[in-house]
Amino acid sequence: MALFTPVSRIGPTINLCQQNPAQHVNQVTTDTDTSIVPEHLQLVFERGCKHLKGEQVEEFKKFILKNQNCFARPGEVGRTHLWIHKIKLKDEKPVREPPTSRRIPMFKRQAVEEEVKKLEERGLIENGFLIGQDDSVSGETSKIKRGRKPNRPKQAKQIPQSDTDLTLEVIRDKQESDSILKQILKYKIEGRKPDWGEISSESVHLKYWLARWESIDLKNGILCMYWDDDTKKGRWKICAPNSIEKTILWYLHDTKTAGHLGIKKTYEKAKLSPFYWRNMQESIKNYVNQCEICGERKNPPNKKRHCMKSYVVGDPFERIATDIAGPFPITDNKNRYILVVGDYFPKLTEAYAMPDIQAKTFANIIFRA
Numbered sequence: 185m186a187l188f189t190p191v192s193r194i195g196p197t198i199n200l201c202q203q204n205p206a207q208h209v210n211q212v213t214t215d216t217d218t219s220i221v222p223e224h225l226q227l228v229f230e231r232g233c234k235h236l237k238g239e240q241v242e243e244f245k246k247f248i249l250k251n252q253n254c255f256a257r258p259g260e261v262g263r264t265h266l267w268i269h270k271i272k273l274k275d276e277k278p279v280r281e282p283p284t285s286r287r288i289p290m291f292k293r294q295a296v297e298e299e300v301k302k303l304e305e306r307g308l309i310e311n312g313f314l315i316g317q318d319d320s321v322s323g324e325t326s327k328i329k330r331g332r333k334p335n336r337p338k339q340a341k342q343i344p345q346s347d348t349d350l351t352l353e354v355i356r357d358k359q360e361s362d363s364i365l366k367q368i369l370k371y372k373i374e375g376r377k378p379d380w381g382e383i384s385s386e387s388v389h390l391k392y393w394l395a396r397w398e399s400i401d402l403k404n405g406i407l408c409m410y411w412d413d414d415t416k417k418g419r420w421k422i423c424a425p426n427s428i429e430k431t432i433l434w435y436l437h438d439t440k441t442a443g444h445l446g447i448k449k450t451y452e453k454a455k456l457s458p459f460y461w462r463n464m465q466e467s468i469k470n471y472v473n474q475c476e477i478c479g480e481r482k483n484p485p486n487k488k489r490h491c492m493k494s495y496v497v498g499d500p501f502e503r504i505a506t507d508i509a510g511p512f513p514i515t516d517n518k519n520r521y522i523l524v525v526g527d528y529f530p531k532l533t534e535a536y537a538m539p540d541i542q543a544k545t546f547a548n549i550i551f552r553a
């Protein structure tokens with residue numbers, strides 16, 4: 185049974201908004217004679233009575249008369265209080281859709297742009313602005329933002345390349361001016377390994393290199409060390425002085441081709457590089473951890489969690505759980521907090537008032553309970 189007259193019967197000339205302002209069902213005037221089925225409901229009544237008998241027809245007639253205001257009269261739309269449509273018209277955000285559904289085929293774009301232009305001219309829609317466009321530049325702050333939020337602008341800046349060129353001459357000079365390596369150089373040129381007594385008061389750094397005396401040699405006037413990596417493919421590596429460590433690390437981690445790799449991969453690259461220095465792995469770790477660009481762009485590593493499981497207890501007070509709620513307004517007894525104690529075994533939960541959350545107060549309550 186149709187409760188409303190189809191719109192096609194009303195005719196195309198009716199403006200629903202202007203000619204029929206919204207009116208609550210209770211405010212609609214009713215026919216004075218309620219015993220006769222109104223003319224516009226005759227058809228509905230006759231159709232409905234086809235399968236009804238005696239009293240049912242009377243009941244149906246009463247129903248129709250009672251609810252006649254729900255049916256449309258000729259030339260108007262029927263109203264009901266049973267359903268209310270809410271249409272939001274002001275300051276509503278547009279519905280977000282995934283980008284795939286907004287993508288328009290190339291051959292349809294011109295037609296879409298024309299349609300959009302027409303709607304804009306009629307004032308039905310207003311222009312938004314592209315994602316990521318700067319508000320202050322475009323002056324479009326009052327207009328609707330479409331799509332997802334633009335990414336937060338990056339603050340960290342690329343570390344500029346060092347002025348130091350890692351040529352053989354530069355490296356030789358840096359080694360000769362390095363407080364530790366220049367001593368090793370001197371010993372190597374003299375061809376004698378100092379006694380332990382001679383260097384016992386020296387730094388650990390010097391002892392580190394002297395401990396590798398057999399592996400160290402001069403190549404073209406540069407101090408090099410024969411280094412065996414895990415693959416057992418030994419190679420000569422330049423003993424890098426402290427002053428060029430940062431430059432080497434910059435080349436390993438910060439250049440555009442380096443790509444800000446993590447600690448492990450940067451160390452793997454360092455192993456393939458022609459340089460070696462004491463605590464190389466540690467200094468790479470510190471350098472990467474302190475890199476602002478990495479810190480800003482990369483998410484922290486996913487911490488693996490163990491599966492949850494039930495904790496089985498066999499006796500009261502074998503395991504308890506506590507929590508403190510508050511602070512609340514101070515009571516007459518000067519209490520501000522509530523200590524909640526739950527016993528895992530009987531599932532008994534009790535609450536105690538606490539004046540403060542000091543460990544002493546907590547312990548007193550727990551041991552007295």
Ligand SMILES: [Zn+2]
Nearest residue numbers: 444475477478
């Ligand atoms: Zn980085």
